[in-house]
Amino acid sequence: MTPADQSLATRRICALAPVVPVIVIRDATQAVPMARALVAGGLPALEVTLRTPAALEAIRAMAGVQGAVVGAGTLLTPADVKAAKAAGATFGVSPGATERLLRACEDEGLPLLPGAATATEVMALLERGYSALKFFPAAVAGGAAALKAIGAPIPQVGFCPTGGISLQNARDYLALPNVLCVGGSWVAPDGLTAAGDWAGVTTLAREAAALRG
Numbered sequence: 001m002t003p004a005d006q007s008l009a010t011r012r013i014c015a016l017a018p019v020v021p022v023i024v025i026r027d028a029t030q031a032v033p034m035a036r037a038l039v040a041g042g043l044p045a046l047e048v049t050l051r052t053p054a055a056l057e058a059i060r061a062m063a064g065v066q067g068a069v070v071g072a073g074t075l076l077t078p079a080d081v082k083a084a085k086a087a088g089a090t091f092g093v094s095p096g097a098t099e100r101l102l103r104a105c106e107d108e109g110l111p112l113l114p115g116a117a118t119a120t121e122v123m124a125l126l127e128r129g130y131s132a133l134k135f136f137p138a139a140v141a142g143g144a145a146a147l148k149a150i151g152a153p154i155p156q157v158g159f160c161p162t163g164g165i166s167l168q169n170a171r172d173y174l175a176l177p178n179v180l181c182v183g184g185s186w187v188a189p190d191g192l193t194a195a196g197d198w199a200g201v202t203t204l205a206r207e208a209a210a211l212r213g
C-alpha cells in the first residue's frame with residue numbers, strides 16, 4: 001500500500017470524529033464494553049495501544065463491535081505491525097517513524113499515522129508520500145502554537161496531535177486548519193475502566209464528540 005493511499009485512509013478515519021480515544025486495556029474482558037461505550041458516545045475510531053499483554057486480544061474483540069473502527073497504537077516494530085494486522089486492526093499509529101516500521105506498513109497494507117514532531121520529520125514523511133501524521137508528543141512539542149507554525153510553510157500535511165490533550169485544550173488544536181482530529185486517553189481513563197463505569201466513558205465520549213459540533 002503506498003504512503004499516499006495510507007494517508008487517504010487515515011484521513012477518512014480521522015474525519016469520523018474530533019477525537020480518537022487512546023485506549024490502554026489491561027484485561028481483555030474490558031475491551032468490548034469499552035468499545036461499545038465509546039461508539040455509543042459518538043467516537044467510532046479507536047486506538048488500542050500495544051502496551052499491555054491484553055492489547056491484541058482486545059483489538060480482536062473490539063473489531064467485532066458494530067460501528068467501531070479499531071486501530072493499534074504504539075506500533076514500534078515490523079512484528080507489531082504484523083500482529084496488529086492479524087488481530088484485525090484497520091489502521092496503525094506510531095509515536096515516531098523508522099524506515100523498518102514504514103516499510104512494514106507499506107508491505108502489510110496497514111494504513112499508518114506515523115509520528116512527527118519537527119518540520120524536518122514532517123518533511124521526510126511528506127517526501128515519502130505521507131500527508132496525514134500524528135503530532136507527538138503534542139503538548140511538550142509546542143502544542144497548538146507549534147502546529148500552527150508548522151502549518152504555515154507545510155499546509156498540505158494534516159495532523160492528529162496526541163500527548164497532553166484534554167477536553168479543556170482540545171479546541172485550541174481543532175481550530176487549526178491542519179488538524180484532522182486529536183488523540184487522547186482522557187476519554188478512556190484508567191479509573192473508569194477499572195471500575196467498569198461504561199456509562200461514565202460514554203459521557204466523556206459524548207463531550208469529546210461535541211467538540212466539533
Ligand code: 3PG
Nearest residue numbers: 022162163164165184185
Ligand atoms: C499516546 O499514547 O499517543 C499518548 O501518550 C496519549 O497521550 P495522553 O495520555 O496524554 O492523552
